[in-house]
Amino acid sequence: MPAPAQIAPCPSCKHPDTHNLGPIAPGFFFAGQRLDPPLPGGNLYCCPACLLCFRFPRPPQDVLEVLYKQAPSTNWIYEQHHRPDWNITHDWLSRRHPAGGRILDLGCYDGAFLDTLPPSWQRFGVEMSEAALARARQRDITILGRDIMTLPPATLQMHAATAFDVIEHVADPLGFLHRMAGIVCPGGTIIISTGNTRALPWRLMGSRYWYCTIPEHISFINDAWCRSAAQQLNLQLLALETYSHDSNASIGKRIYELGTNLLYRFAPSVFALLRRMGFGDKNTRQHEALQYFPPTWSTAHDHIVAIFARP
Ligand SMILES: [Zn+2]
Numbered sequence: 001m002p003a004p005a006q007i008a009p010c011p012s013c014k015h016p017d018t019h020n021l022g023p024i025a026p027g028f029f030f031a032g033q034r035l036d037p038p039l040p041g042g043n044l045y046c047c048p049a050c051l052l053c054f055r056f057p058r059p060p061q062d063v064l065e066v067l068y069k070q071a072p073s074t075n076w077i078y079e080q081h082h083r084p085d086w087n088i089t090h091d092w093l094s095r096r097h098p099a100g101g102r103i104l105d106l107g108c109y110d111g112a113f114l115d116t117l118p119p120s121w122q123r124f125g126v127e128m129s130e131a132a133l134a135r136a137r138q139r140d141i142t143i144l145g146r147d148i149m150t151l152p153p154a155t156l157q158m159h160a161a162t163a164f165d166v167i168e169h170v171a172d173p174l175g176f177l178h179r180m181a182g183i184v185c186p187g188g189t190i191i192i193s194t195g196n197t198r199a200l201p202w203r204l205m206g207s208r209y210w211y212c213t214i215p216e217h218i219s220f221i222n223d224a225w226c227r228s229a230a231q232q233l234n235l236q237l238l239a240l241e242t243y244s245h246d247s248n249a250s251i252g253k254r255i256y257e258l259g260t261n262l263l264y265r266f267a268p269s270v271f272a273l274l275r276r277m278g279f280g281d282k283n284t285r286q287h288e289a290l291q292y293f294p295p296t297w298s299t300a301h302d303h304i305v306a307i308f309a310r311p
Pocket residue numbers: 010011012013014015047048049050051052
């Protein structure tokens with residue numbers, strides 16, 4: 001007898017009748033560290049009411065917190081020319097706030113983005129990683145705390161708030177955006193960047209898309225979610241800009257990733273055979289399930305930057 005379908009209420013709007021889009025591969029790495037045994041992937045669900053996609057079941061919060069604490073301080077280090085979302089943000093900030101002001105970067109990590117801003121900006125950060133915080137402080141960034149949800153909102157009135165590659169780690173993205181809106185002053189700007197579940201490559205691959213297999217990623221939004229969230233939170237959605245996380249990649253890498261993903265999607269047994277024969281970067285002798293693990297597609301045009309304004 002088949003097992004009864006699992007009920008996965010939407011973690012954001014609590015809608016009870018969400019759609020199961022299929023299984024997510026188990027997580028073999030967390031924040032750059034190998035997991036043994038791997039973390040169960042759960043399934044990818046989509047809420048028909050608020051359009052949020054989410055992982056369910058998720059690893060318990062205390063397990064995630066321990067794994068985040070173990071993350072090396074070098075795992076999320078980027079340079080500006082590798083970050084189209086930072087460059088888009090620079091354009092919007094200079095257009096909307098030419099005189100600068102106060103800015104809070106949520107999940108600021110080592111403060112690398114804030115460090116790229118001109119001195120007219122007074123820079124604040126929120127970050128969980130202790131090791132990364134020490135580097136942010138060396139850059140003269142004022143750290144307000146570890147978690148936006150526990151900060152007192154009255155003390156913070158920013159001209160801009162940013163969160164790059166953060167919302168996919170958050171259990172309730174609408175609550176998170178609401179909190180961001182609460183810390184900017186009227187006329188302030190809120191900018192988030194993340195993956196876009198309505199991008200073509202994602203729709204092609206479904207729950208086996210590479211972005212879902214990163215076990216730190218538990219919530220997945222899209223352009224329609226941003227429009228709906230803006231309406232619910234009484235924010236103005238100024239723009240949605242799309243980009244690829246690996247925009248500097250060579251043509252060769254783009255073709256390789258496109259080819260391996262199409263092979264995985266349409267001929268999974270051939271893909272698995274090639275993996276077992278040693279093609280690609282996954283050692284199937286380490287773990288048998290790696291032969292079916294989705295290939296990376298970091299060159300896909302699958303990310304968005306959403307720019308909101310508080311009226
Ligand atoms: Zn929902």
